[in-house]
Amino acid sequence: MxxxxxxxxxxxxxxxNELAYRAYLLDDGNKIVWAxxxxxxxxxxxxxxxxxxxxxxxxELWDRARxxxxxxxPKTRQAA
Numbered sequence: 001m002x003x004x005x006x007x008x009x010x011x012x013x014x015x016x017n018e019l020a021y022r023a024y025l026l027d028d029g030n031k032i033v034w035a036x037x038x039x040x041x042x043x044x045x046x047x048x049x050x051x052x053x054x055x056x057x058x059x060e061l062w063d064r065a066r067x068x069x070x071x072x073x074p075k076t077r078q079a080a
Contacts (some may be wrong), residue, residue, distance in 0.1 A: 021065050022045045025057040033057060043068050 040046035
């Protein structure tokens with residue numbers, strides 16, 4: 001029964017009450033080009049971390065099925 005309380009995401013086992021953040025990097029057509037597991041304490045931490053990993057792709061952050069936020073590429077980076 002304890003096994004049913006865990007969910008596996010990218011090979012890491014999360015307990016049912018632990019945050020399981022994923023960052024989806026999106027292309028210009030909003031299609032996923034990469035997914036990354038992020039271990040963070042809360043929404044604020046995961047957003048801070050995701051901002052540091054941003055380059056030329058928008059990022060959607062999710063905690064399991066809960067949408068956290070979308071980070072769009074700053075206009076100064078889009079032109080580069």
